[in-house]
Amino acid sequence: MDIDHEISLLVAGMKRLCEPNDEGVLVTKFGAIFKDEIMEQQLESLVGTLIAAKKRKIIDFKGQMLLQGAHDNVDVFLLKAD
Numbered sequence: 001m002d003i004d005h006e007i008s009l010l011v012a013g014m015k016r017l018c019e020p021n022d023e024g025v026l027v028t029k030f031g032a033i034f035k036d037e038i039m040e041q042q043l044e045s046l047v048g049t050l051i052a053a054k055k056r057k058i059i060d061f062k063g064q065m066l067l068q069g070a071h072d073n074v075d076v077f078l079l080k081a082d
Helices: 003-017 030-035 037-042 048-055
Strands: 026-029 075-078
Touching: 003 026, 003 030, 003 037, 003 048, 003 075, 026 030, 030 037, 030 048, 030 075
Parallel strands: none
Antiparallel strands: 026 075
């Protein structure tokens, strides 16, 4: 697994799903990312990719890890869209 490639796929998918919030930061819900068919097919490990992207400050979300169901309504912010 090439994590840089996985992160680039995550960013591309989030650009498609995100909407700007009041501060102009792109944001979507974890549930929308998790249920997206395109990202489901492209990403080998969504949770692992989210964690790696968060460590690189490309995205942000509350907590250490997101799980389907329990965290579907958690906001995921796209900090670097390039």
